[in-house]
Amino acid sequence: MKPPPLDILTPTTIAEALALLSAHGEAARPLAGGQSLVPLLNFRLSRPEVLIDLNRIAKLSFIEERPDHIAIGVMTRERAIEESELIASQAPLLQEATTQIAHLPIRSRGTIGGSLSNADPAAEYPAVALALEFELIAQSERGERRIKAADFFEDVLTTALKPDELLTKIIVPKSPGQSSSAFVEIARRHGDFALAGVAAQITFSAGKPTDVRLAVCGAGSTASRLSAAEEIVLRDGAGVEAIKGASAAAAAAVDPMADLHASADYRRRLVGVMTKRALQKVVQRAGVSA
Amino acid sequence: MTTSRTISLTINGEVLSGEAAPRMLLADFLRDVLGKTGTHVGCEHGVCGACTVIVDGQAARSCLMFAVQAEGADLKTVEGLANGEELHPLQKLFSEHRALQCGYCTPGMLMTAIDLVESNDSLSEEDIKVGMSAALCRCTGYEGIIKAVTAYAEQVHGKPVSREDNNG
Numbered sequence: 361m362k363p364p365p366l367d368i369l370t371p372t373t374i375a376e377a378l379a380l381l382s383a384h385g386e387a388a389r390p391l392a393g394g395q396s397l398v399p400l401l402n403f404r405l406s407r408p409e410v411l412i413d414l415n416r417i418a419k420l421s422f423i424e425e426r427p428d429h430i431a432i433g434v435m436t437r438e439r440a441i442e443e444s445e446l447i448a449s450q451a452p453l454l455q456e457a458t459t460q461i462a463h464l465p466i467r468s469r470g471t472i473g474g475s476l477s478n479a480d481p482a483a484e485y486p487a488v489a490l491a492l493e494f495e496l497i498a499q500s501e502r503g504e505r506r507i508k509a510a511d512f513f514e515d516v517l518t519t520a521l522k523p524d525e526l527l528t529k530i531i532v533p534k535s536p537g538q539s540s541s542a543f544v545e546i547a548r549r550h551g552d553f554a555l556a557g558v559a560a561q562i563t564f565s566a567g568k569p570t571d572v573r574l575a576v577c578g579a580g581s582t583a584s585r586l587s588a589a590e591e592i593v594l595r596d597g598a599g600v601e602a603i604k605g606a607s608a609a610a611a612a613a614v615d616p617m618a619d620l621h622a623s624a625d626y627r628r629r630l631v632g633v634m635t636k637r638a639l640q641k642v643v644q645r646a647g648v649s650a
Numbered sequence: 651m652t653t654s655r656t657i658s659l660t661i662n663g664e665v666l667s668g669e670a671a672p673r674m675l676l677a678d679f680l681r682d683v684l685g686k687t688g689t690h691v692g693c694e695h696g697v698c699g700a701c702t703v704i705v706d707g708q709a710a711r712s713c714l715m716f717a718v719q720a721e722g723a724d725l726k727t728v729e730g731l732a733n734g735e736e737l738h739p740l741q742k743l744f745s746e747h748r749a750l751q752c753g754y755c756t757p758g759m760l761m762t763a764i765d766l767v768e769s770n771d772s773l774s775e776e777d778i779k780v781g782m783s784a785a786l787c788r789c790t791g792y793e794g795i796i797k798a799v800t801a802y803a804e805q806v807h808g809k810p811v812s813r814e815d816n817n818g
Binding site: 363367411 | 673
């Protein structure tokens with residue numbers, strides 16, 4: 361229950377961190393907030409020779425408003441996101457999801473970039489990234505590239521990042537003024553990994569949905585968009601029957617894994633229930649009569 | 651190179667230093683190198699909260715930080731709460747409300763509660779229940795803990811804690 365022997369390198373600039381990543385290749389892992397990686401090290405499930413600690417790179421921690429998006433540095437703590445008025449007003453789904461990540465002392469250290477790069481299928485942020493269509497900026501000594509959230513999560517704990525690439529910035533599109541959102545999840549105890557969670561955002565025009573975003577976590581090898589359910593709400597509105605249909609479509613669309621905490625069937629059922637609750641909450645918050 | 655380094659940090663207002671190999675966790679550094687055994691170690695993977703300390707003003711798991719990462723940090727641990735024989739107000743409330751039995755989780759409970767209460771002046775009782783779920787207690791059933799932390803929030807912010815969920 362102690363980390364394996366390893367070295368910790370402490371770059372203070374992005375350029376230094378990229379040079380270290382390039383030099384050490386797969387023997388190294390970047391260390392962000394450490395709230396997922398350090399447990400893996402303590403269990404010896406991960407045995408890197410070198411950790412590249414990003415915590416002293418001041419330029420990786422920021423929340424900045426741009427005309428159509430919010431730019432977030434990857435080392436921005438979850439707690440800073442939770443407390444940001446800018447995020448609460450321009451990307452409320454991201455703010456609400458953040459409050460549901462683990463516990464406050466975990467969010468003090470945990471970072472948005474660490475959670476996205478870790479790509480845990482039960483984590484909240486990948487579902488939010490898919491729903492809000494984040495763009496992820498990765499840098500390496502070879503240059504910079506912009507990865508769409510839809511192309512980023514490849515499998516359990518596996519992303520499109522190459523070993524020499526570091527996620528540096530997250531582009532969060534601003535939510536439309538006429539939109540409402542909700543993030544709901546269920547776990548046996550608050551703060552445990554979610555058995556299932558759903559992120560929802562609907563843009564309304566004259567009470568009718570014109571854009572529907574639904575994404576699920578905890579129900580497959582990666583978070584995923586619930587396209588069939590989105591189409592039902594877009595086509596039929598957000599009334600009781602449409603929500604029922606969308607929830608059934610969501611449950612049918614996922615391929616959950618069974619584990620100690622829940623069977624595949626139970627998780628599938630929970631995806632339906634979470635979809636229903638998320639949509640009901642969105643409708644209630646929007647104040648539209650469906 | 652995995653050789654030890656000297657780490658200097660402030661703990662409860664006192665500048666201390668000690669040697670740690672890079673892989674040494676902050677919790678072990680506090681206990682085994684600096685002799686600050688008030689911070690307890692439970693699960694060693696961030697779940698139980700026994701090792702929670704306050705790092706630069708925010709509660710954090712000392713089992714999920716490396717000692718080398720705390721270089722220059724300002725820490726508060728349970729040893730810094732009492733003033734000599736005079737208990738910290740939250741410690742007094744824990745005693746009054748019987749918020750501990752075996753006491754193993756108590757250092758983490760106290761540090762978790764102090765951050766929770768002092769960083770939010772409009773906590774509801776539901777917020778306190780959710781917030782204190784960050785630390786596991788297997789003795790008390792939490793009733794006493796919630797009462798003590800609620801009383802502490804009322805003391806710190808000078809107003810009653812709402813019994814209704816204010817999370818909307």
